[in-house]
Amino acid sequence: MQWLEIKIWLESTTGLDRDVLHIYGAIAIQFGLALFFRRSLASPWPWLAVLIAAAANEYLDYQRVGDSPASIALFQAEGYKDMWNTMLIPTFLLLVARFWPSWIAGKSKDMDRSIQAKIREKETI
Known part of the structure; x- marks a missing residue:
């Protein structure tokens, strides 16, 4: 069986449409390998x-692209x-996870408590 098949x-x-399969496949690869x-x-x-x-x-x-300029131009447009x-979406997930992880995970309540405790310590000094 060939790739196109x-x-x-x-x-x-x-x-599902091929465009949707590209999106789902990308997310599955990214999460699966992670x-x-x-x-x-x-x-x-x-x-x-x-x-x-x-x-x-x-x-x-x-x-599977032919030699005609029309088929090459169509392939390039479809390829882009x-x-x-x-x-x-994988790029968006990478950027958010790297630079704004609290958007995904939220803030930890334990972290909030430790920050509040440090603030109280500084206030008493």
């Missing part, structure tokens, strides 16, 4: 794995859209 099978089995390798989403490695998988997918798609769809 697998993608067509996934599309027909799930009833869990498997015990890495945080703040680590660039799960994001990099998504980028490599997306590039490999586009390379395999490129293998596919990369955009695939990388948008």
Whole structure:
């Protein structure tokens, strides 16, 4: 079974559009590898794995492009859209987990208590 046949099978089995499959696949790869390798989403490695998988997918798609300028132009337009769809949410998750982790995890109540205790200590001094 070739790569295109697998993608067509996934599309027909799930009833999902290819663009949606790109998004779901990217999220599954990012979370799956983060869990498997015990890495945080703040680590660039799960994001990099998504980028490599997306590039490999586009390379395999490129293998079936004809020689005509019209088919090459269509492939390029579709390829840019596919990369955009695939990388948008993983990039967002990486940036949020790295720079604003409290957006995901919230603030710890224990942390709040320890900060309040330190403030009280300073006030009594």
